[in-house]
């Protein structure tokens with residue numbers, strides 16, 4: 466079922482809503498299996514080259530990458546392992562299954578209407594314990610997009626693929642910041658961010674979530690993620706949706722239509738057609 470009236474009102478009034486049970490966990494099965502297979506293949510390749518002391522077999526999803534990175538004999542191998550799971554390159558059947566998961570699309574339709582685009586900006590994130598480069602500073606998603614998207618309403622889902630209490634480096638939001646203009650974002654440590662002293666007066670809300678939950682924010686909602694002080698990898702996705710007739714702020718990167726009343730034939734049905742857009 467999509468959002469309750471109360472959840473929807475909270476999302477629209479406060480600029481965010483954290484929903485603890487939104488997505489059936491079977492929606493992630495294929496994606497997690499793909500990631501695990503890719504990590505296993507990389508681990509075996511590194512071990513064959515003598516760059517990994519332990520395959521860490523049999524560990525659960527949230528633990529294996531953590532241990533493999535610790536077992537890598539050099540920084541380059543550790544980075545290669547991490548990059549297997551972290552980034553924007555994962556265009557697969559499993560990822561497409563999450564993008565098109567009925568529980569997710571139903572919320573997108575409830576918020577955006579009947580013409581829904583899977584926005585080109587998305588990430589799969591593997592946030593390792595004690596890994597400063599995955600601590601994301603305060604930002605508005607619009608800070609990463611071209612200004613033509615300023616008037617495009619966007620729905621951002623932050624979706625943990627494991628249980629994500631705050632200690633794993635979950636997200637914080639600033640309630641009401643969706644009414645702020647797009648503040649100047651500055652490059653720092655690979656991110657576009659806004660420093661604390663440049664923020665208007667604000668309160669901060671922690672958004673821990675269990676697996677199956679999702680945090681929904683808007684494109685001006687100020688948010689950040691905190692340090693992962695746990696011993697597990699915080700796996701997550703951030704996906705955005707918008708009206709397919711509006712500018713995305715990423716004119717050169719294609720999204721794909723997940724719902725259309727006006728042009729149902731434009732709805733993408735097969736992940737391979739999505740992947741082919743990038744070849």
Ligand SMILES: O=C(O)CCC(=O)C(=O)O
Nearest residue numbers: 590601606623690701703
């Ligand atoms: O997952 C994170 O650590 C940050 C996510 C984020 O900033 C986003 O979804 O825009």
